[in-house]
Amino acid sequence: MSFYRWDGEDLVLACHLQPKASRDEFAGLHGERLKIRLSAPPVDGKANAQLLAFLAAEFAVSKHQVSLESGQQSRQKRVRIKRPARLPECLELTIRPC
Numbered sequence: 001m002s003f004y005r006w007d008g009e010d011l012v013l014a015c016h017l018q019p020k021a022s023r024d025e026f027a028g029l030h031g032e033r034l035k036i037r038l039s040a041p042p043v044d045g046k047a048n049a050q051l052l053a054f055l056a057a058e059f060a061v062s063k064h065q066v067s068l069e070s071g072q073q074s075r076q077k078r079v080r081i082k083r084p085a086r087l088p089e090c091l092e093l094t095i096r097p098c
Contacts, residue, residue, distance in 0.1 A: 003034040011059070011081045012069070019047040019075075024054045026090050033076065034091075048072065051079070060085035 003014045016030035021037035028035055040050035048068060056063045059081050071077030 003029060003032060007080070009083045011084050013055075013079045013081065015051070015071075015077045015079055017042075017047060017051060017075045017077060024050065026058075026088065042075075048077075051077070055079060055081060058088045 005012050014033045016033040016035045018027065018035065018037045019040060019042040021039055023037065024039055025037050026034065027037045036051065036054070038047050038050050038054065040046040052066045052068065053063060056066045059066070061081060061084055065082040067080050067082075069078040069080050
């Protein structure tokens with residue numbers, strides 16, 4: 001199993017979040033999930049909102065093209081990115097469209 005899968009033109013990511021980090025960044029793998037560090041605290045949906053904004057910027061899509069599929073109250077999340085315009089440089093060699 002991989003931390004991502006393609007569903008047509010959409011990319012679905014299995015993520016593990018680390019809130020209250022010093023900066024927003026991809027941080028390798030956490031088991032079978034992509035680890036993402038976020039500076040937002042995990043209260044009132046702030047970390048979820050920041051996750052969606054971070055992924056939208058990294059994949060060059062609008063915020064409404066990124067949605068949380070599961071894990072609203074968990075560090076383990078599944079996120080859908082509709083038709084990513086680009087792949088982040090640090091993930092480009094790993095994620096290749098079919």
